Amino acid sequence: MSVHSSVALTETADRQQVLTDYGRGWKRKLAQAAAVLGVVLVASWYVNLLDFDTLAQGVPAIMTLAGESFPPDFSNAAxxxxxxxxxxxxxxxxxxxxxxxxxxxxxxxxxxxxxxxxxxxxxxxxxxxxxxxxxxxxxxxxxxxxxxxxxxxxxxxxxxxxxxxxxxxxxxxxxxxxxxxxxxxxxxxxxxxxxxxxxxxxxxxxxxxxxxxxxxxxxxxxxxxxxxxxxxxxxxxxxxxxxxxxxxxxxxxxxxxxxxxxxxxxxxxxxxxxx
Missing domain, CATH: 1.10.3720.10 (MetI-like)
Incomplete structure (x- = not known):
């Protein structure tokens, strides 16, 4: 095998190793992101943030309170x-x-x-x-x-x-x-x-x-x-x-x-x- 062929094979192997390491890095980052997302979803479920029925029932009360707040009263601003x-x-x-x-x-x-x-x-x-x-x-x-x-x-x-x-x-x-x-x-x-x-x-x-x-x-x-x-x-x-x-x-x-x-x-x- 010639020197040029050996160098070409080495360069090819190095490129493949770089691509392999890059792919592993992305897989590790995706796994970490998925783990964080899973923790967020579990915490949101635990505090009923994903209970959309309860949230929807609270909207009318919030709207009523907001309506009672308008217009703002600055009579005591002094x-x-x-x-x-x-x-x-x-x-x-x-x-x-x-x-x-x-x-x-x-x-x-x-x-x-x-x-x-x-x-x-x-x-x-x-x-x-x-x-x-x-x-x-x-x-x-x-x-x-x-x-x-x-x-x-x-x-x-x-x-x-x-x-x-x-x-x-x-x-x-x-x-x-x-x-x-x-x-x-x-x-x-x-x-x-x-x-x-x-x-x-x-x-x-x-x-x-x-x-x-x-x-x-x-x-x-x-x-x-x-x-x-x-x-x-x-x-x-x-x-x-x-x-x-x-x-x-x-x-x-x-x-x-x-x-x-x-x-x-x-x-x-x-x-x-x-x-």
């Missing part, structure tokens, strides 16, 4: 300005608490900056614990502890957000480029100097992005906090619901929608500023 300011202030203060308290925990919760595996695991447990308790439950606890008003809402939003913000910050640190870190260590930098001069400059844009996103979330969550007595526009919404003033409820929801849209636009502007 009284909503202060609660909206409370909601905005709650979201800002809660996010500030979360970011400031997350920073020291972040370096302990990242594998590549934590001083010891035990410290890493304990910090992760703390973040998981804070993240696992819904802010609504925290709000009820803080209302019982410090009374009604915006303060319990701020504390609930801040503590719950530490778990999420700390997790995202830690994951950003774990994905930093190790070359600047190794260079700083080779130059004789201390652990603290490595963090400030080799790690932080790489993750500050991600930190800013996560903080702004969390502020968006906290603004929406702060509207719910008012329903447990933590002040804000949610308190007004709950009051209207209790007396079944659905036209006023719709008006408050439209005001909240407007504020969420404005906050989203402002956060988009801030993200571009930090890039």
């Amino acid at each position: 009284n909503w300005f202060s609660p909206l300011i409370d909601t905005l202030a709650m979201s800002i203060a809660g996010t500030a608490i979360a970011v400031s308290l997350s920073l020291p925990l972040t370096f302990l919760a990242a594998r590549n900056t934590s001083p010891h595996p035990v410290v890493f695991q304990l910090t992760r447990v703390v973040l998981n614990g804070l993240r696992s308790v819904p802010e609504l439950i925290m709000g009820i606890i803080f209302v019982a502890a410090v009374g009604f008003g915006a303060l319990p809402g701020v504390l609930a939003l801040g503590l719950h957000s530490i778990g999420m913000v700390g997790k995202f910050f830690a994951e950003a640190i774990e994905h930093v480029d190790e070359a600047p870190v190794e260079a700083a260590r080779a130059a004789g930098a201390t652990r603290l100097q490595v963090l400030f001069h080799a790690v932080l400059p790489q993750v500050l844009p991600q930190f800013a992005d996560v903080s702004i996103y969390r502020w968006e979330y906290n603004f929406r969550a702060s509207t719910v906090m008012g329903m447990v007595g933590a002040g804000g526009i949610g308190f007004e919404l709950m009051g209207s619901l209790r007396i079944m003033q659905y036209q006023e409820v719709l008006a408050i929801l439209l005001v909240i929608l407007l504020m969420v849209t404005l906050v989203d636009a402002l956060s988009g502007f801030l993200r571009k500023s930090f890039k």
